[in-house]
Amino acid sequence: MSKIAKRIPGLILAAAMLLSIAACGGSAASSDNSTVSDSKAGSSEALVQKESVTLSLWHIWAADSESSKAPFEKVLADFQTANPDIKLKVDATENETYKTKIRAAVAANEAPDIFFYWSGGYMKSFVDAGKLLPLNDYLDDETRSRQLTGTLSNMTFDGKIYGLAHSMSVGTFFINKELFAQNNVKIPETYEDLTAAVKAFRGKGITPMAVGAKDTWCIDMYLDILETRQAGYDACYKALTKTGSFEEPDIIEGARKLQELIDMGAFTDGAQGVTRDESEVPFYEGKIPMYFNGSWTIGNIMRPDSKIKDKIQIIKFPKLSDKSDINDFTGGVSEIFVVNANTKFKDESVKAIKYISENFAKEVYLAGAGLPTWKVSVDESKIDPLTKELVKLTQDSKTYTLWWNTLLEGDDSQLYMNKSAELFAKRITPEQFVKDLQTMNTKK
Template sequence: MGRRLMKGVALVLGLGMVMGTIGCGGTTAQPEAKTSEPKQAAAANKENKTDEAVTLNFWHIWGAETDASYNAVKTVIADFEKEYPNIKIKVDTTENEAYKTKIKAAAAANELPDVFSTWGGGFSKPFIEAGRVLAIDEYLEDGTKDRMVGGALANVTYGDKVYGMTFGLSCGAFFMNEELFKANNIKIPETYDELITAVKAFKAVGITPMAVSGKDTWTIAMYFDAMALKAAGNDTIVKTLNKEGSFQDPAFLSAATKFAELVSLGAFPAGAAGLSKDESDIDFLEGKIPMLFNGSWTAGTVYREDSKIKDKVIVRGFPVFGDGKGNKNEFTGGAVDAIMVNADTKHKEAAVLFQKYFCENMARETYLAGAYLPAWKVDVDETNINPLTVQLAELTSQAEGFTLWWDTLLEGNDTQIYLNALQELLLGSITPEEYIAKLETIYQK
């Protein structure tokens, strides 16, 4: 893969990551992807090292052994504690969907931990406005920014201040079991019409075409966000979610109608509404379901040592719509998974030191694990990167931009209105028209 890939990643981030931000400023793109030594965040902050014993409470979402980032997190925390033996990291992990509720409640009650994982854009905006998060601009002038790729701070910048750090770029992608397609003489779809043909063909031979979790509603949103992007294009999505447009735009009804069509054709498993993310992935990972549209971190899961579908899966963007405004080079996602520091922590220096160390080293470790493309100029042996991550880098090398996922771009209760309505659409309990009407209520508050 070589140096060419790393420059491509930097270019993609610099051009695309600001497309879905909410009132956020971007950083200047860094054209030269000159690599840095691992653990530079620690080296750059040695002067902050003290003999005082400190315990930092750290909440995050990567606690499941099936998570592609699981080992990376454990490695980085262990390395940090070895480098800084006076600072202990007390970890608390929660599953993604439950974590969102937990972190919002903690912020509202002013009970956030010292350091916590979150998402940029609209998700964390209420935390910033409530004064719960530490602005870290003064800590970034020690060369830290120079070690990040362009745009890496775009989605954690609010107004003119930086409130968090990112470590990796994620994007929505279609993971397809090529072996199942070939065995059943079915074409890998490049257009929506071809996708419908593939769905019907798999159903005809008794194979459920796509995996999804109706219980963890963000996985349904993965599909719909991508479909809305293909139907409406980035500009319409961002303006509408920023309440500068309307869900009455015909493109949204087109996306909803197509999603309902997939449901009616039986594209998703029977009983999907009651399945968790881990449960819904089992048949895909067992090689029984041919398609899964989810985040790029899925590449790491596919290439776990115990994987049954290693070397059988290829990655594609969501198929384009013949009547859509979006194109094949627009993707959902961006550098949005973030680490923030509680504004009221009693250990600001230690917390920011850990924040910086964690993000820079997670950029390297999650890249190696196939979980993320790096938002830092990491130095790695790229021959060890799994083939799906290579495919993802190539797939996004021509990206025109990344549109943040709706549940990140939307703010507060608007996110829940969206996800609840989408769950009803998956269940078939509302029509596409009723779904659009529910989304439009976001404007009525």
């Protein structure tokens, strides 16, 4: 079994990054032949035929608003230069549409040679169906040693490794300190501070928190951290791994607090009809004081043309009860690249994801779009201050609970997203919410 959502000592990932950085200053593939000639003038040697292959690659960074798009495209271009005999046919699709598209392609045995996916339980159905290529035989000790400790855990099942990650993401609470100062509102250290801030901003006609609830995973970002801060890591972990129950009083209370914030007017007006990208526009314009989302958001905050890059700080999301720990985080190693088990070009495909994953780790770090899972060497002066602040903020981390909709398997993941949307819309009560989730743990 994969060691998903496992308790991770802070010095394994966050501090390990600091140490490693400080120490460094259905395949859609086709083939064709390219001719390579001797460069010596007048040579009578025969022309040498070198086989070339084309690998199809799918990913989710389609929009310019994606902080990972530019660094990823750079890595692809670099790979093509370094490997002229391997051509990449690249297809990019927006996140939510991509999920449906890739599942359909895999089910029909029409998946690309290489594709982006999510680790944990989310990928397990593909593993169980034999759709992904095990990578163990392709990863020598030297390759493994270049990755940070624990990186491969979320994509390992029954001792077999099925993907390579490039970065680690952390659920991050972004604060526009200028808006707090201008409106004489205290930056929240407790839940009481948080609700007071919500009421104060809403009273001034300012939307307190951004969320694009049309993309359900954005609701889950808030719900995951509320549950972690209310019920604590252990209760959440046990419920998610079917060794405990969702019908715990504190898990119910975590759901209730989400609805409490909704009732206060904490979130984007008409949020259920607003996408993630749409909800972020006023935040990037400096009009929304609080936002909880993945650490990849730093990449957009710190863009050269950003209106808020000098106005944002990140803080730990406040505790909601004594059962939680301020150093328990959501997130972890979730975004990966995998190889289609049916590709005609296994060696080339693995070569490609090894290159892409390792080099993308460096580029996303430089772009502020993620923390690297490889031991990259970078010029520290080029790392933006907000990313450095995130590393410092998480260096005392005790646990990381993988995003719930990623940790949970297949139908369970979809059930969680459906029920969190219903909870957000207030179509169900917190009690009904956990009762419905508990069906995951009682079904045979």
